[in-house]
Amino acid sequence: MLDMQRIPKHVAIIMDGNGRWAKKHGVLRVAGHNAGMLAMKEIVKRSSTLGIGHLTVYAFSTENWKRSVEEVSGIFKLLVLYVEKELAELHANNVRVRILGDFSKLPKDAREAVDRALVTTENNTGLQFNIALNYGSRDEITRGVQKLASDVAEGIIKADEITEEMISKSLFTGILGIPDPDLIIRTSGEERISNFLLWQMAYSEFVFTDVLWPDFTPEEYEKCIEVFQSRDRRFGGRK
Ligand code: IPE
Ligand code: IPE
Ligand code: MG
Numbered sequence: 001m002l003d004m005q006r007i008p009k010h011v012a013i014i015m016d017g018n019g020r021w022a023k024k025h026g027v028l029r030v031a032g033h034n035a036g037m038l039a040m041k042e043i044v045k046r047s048s049t050l051g052i053g054h055l056t057v058y059a060f061s062t063e064n065w066k067r068s069v070e071e072v073s074g075i076f077k078l079l080v081l082y083v084e085k086e087l088a089e090l091h092a093n094n095v096r097v098r099i100l101g102d103f104s105k106l107p108k109d110a111r112e113a114v115d116r117a118l119v120t121t122e123n124n125t126g127l128q129f130n131i132a133l134n135y136g137s138r139d140e141i142t143r144g145v146q147k148l149a150s151d152v153a154e155g156i157i158k159a160d161e162i163t164e165e166m167i168s169k170s171l172f173t174g175i176l177g178i179p180d181p182d183l184i185i186r187t188s189g190e191e192r193i194s195n196f197l198l199w200q201m202a203y204s205e206f207v208f209t210d211v212l213w214p215d216f217t218p219e220e221y222e223k224c225i226e227v228f229q230s231r232d233r234r235f236g237g238r239k
Contacts, residue, residue, distance in 0.1 A: 002050075002222055003229050008182035010054040011047065011225070012204070014196055015040065017188025017212030024212070030074035035214035037078050041086060046218035048093050048127040050225070054178055055129050056100065058196050062136030076110040079133075083113035087120055094126030100172040101135030130178060137198040144170030173200055180204065183228040185221075187213045205231050 015036060022032030040057060047055040060075060090097060097117040104111065114133070147170050151157045157166075168174045180200045186192075189210040193201070207224040209216070 002226055004051075006229050007050050007052060008225065008228055009052070010056065010179050010181045011052055011183045011185065012056040012058070012181035012197060012201075013043070014058045014184070014186040014194065015213040015216075016186055016190055016194075018214060020188060021212040021214040029071055030078070032214060033071075033075055033078055037082050039214050039216050041082075042218050043216065043221055044090070044095065044127070044129055045093070046221055047129075048095060050222075052127060054181075055127060056132060056178070056181065056197075057130070058132045058135065058194075060101075060133050060135070061195055062101075062134055062139050063195065065134075073107065076107050079106075080109050080113045083117050087117055090117070090129070091120050091124065094124045095121060096124040096126070096128045097121045098128060098130045098176050098178070100130055100132040100140070100176070100178075102139070103133050105134050128178070130173075130176070132196070135172070136195045137193075138195055140171050140173075141199060144174075167199065171199060173197070183207065183225065185209065185224050187211050187216050203233070203235050205233065 018032035018036040019029050020032075021035060022029045025031075043057075044055060059079070064075075065072060097120075099114055099118065103114050106114070144167060148157070148162055148166065152159050152162075168180075172178075173180075180202065181197060181204045183206075184197070184201060184204045185207050187209055189208070191208045197204075205228050207227050209220065209224060211220055
């Protein structure tokens with residue numbers, strides 16, 4: 001049973017396994033991404049219902065550009081479709097959409113869809129739904145370092161005055177006021193991080209599940225949160 005008093009404030013998900021799901025069902029990879037989008041829609045809804053503050057999903061990494069042009073453009077077309085179909089409901093559910101990553105590199109229609117989602121939901125106060133798009137943790141940290149280095153060069157701060165908090169604040173998450181994730185879930189049986197939230201995950205709990213992302217249901221999601229609730233988080237202290 002879920003303990004409603006101990007719902008994580010921030011859940012981050014590496015939504016993996018769309019390609020393997022497609023292969024298993026004998027369909028094109030992009031059909032796997034479409035199925036993944038439908039799964040994501042349900043997880044967003046359940047996150048709202050559970051009162052989770054932040055849901056962050058890894059939708060497209062800085063490394064995913066290595067994939068075929070067809071697959072990459074298929075993913076961004078699905079993003080446009082998702083916004084067209086779901087924005088009204090997200091807004092009605094008081095969800096605020098935010099983006100992690102440099103989405104200026106996306107195709108124009110995807111950029112416009114993202115802008116529409118950001119503007120429409122900017123005053124919403126319910127679930128904050130953070131979509132990592134063209135996101136890479138090393139890219140994010142590099143940008144932060146560049147910003148802090150230029151502050152030093154301009155004499156705004158001294159190098160030895162840089163604090164952990166300033167580093168956190170220089171990241172996309174810090175700029176948007178997103179707390180560190182309490183729980184990170186990765187589907188599809190892979191047990192790696194793939195350049196996601198490296199700085200922010202210092203004390204996150206990890207739950208890995210073999211379920212392929214398109215098969216990840218709200219029930220599976222609640223099971224992952226139950227596993228999280230069974231963990232003893234010590235943050236380096238003693239009990
Ligand atoms: C995750 O599914 C979605 C993205 C990375 C965009 P994959 O497409 O990585 O699925 P697999 O890992 O090939 O099964
Ligand atoms: C991580 O999955 C990125 C996303 C889920 C968007 P990948 O499928 O790209 O990661 P690797 O290549 O298996 O590490
Ligand atoms: Mg994958």
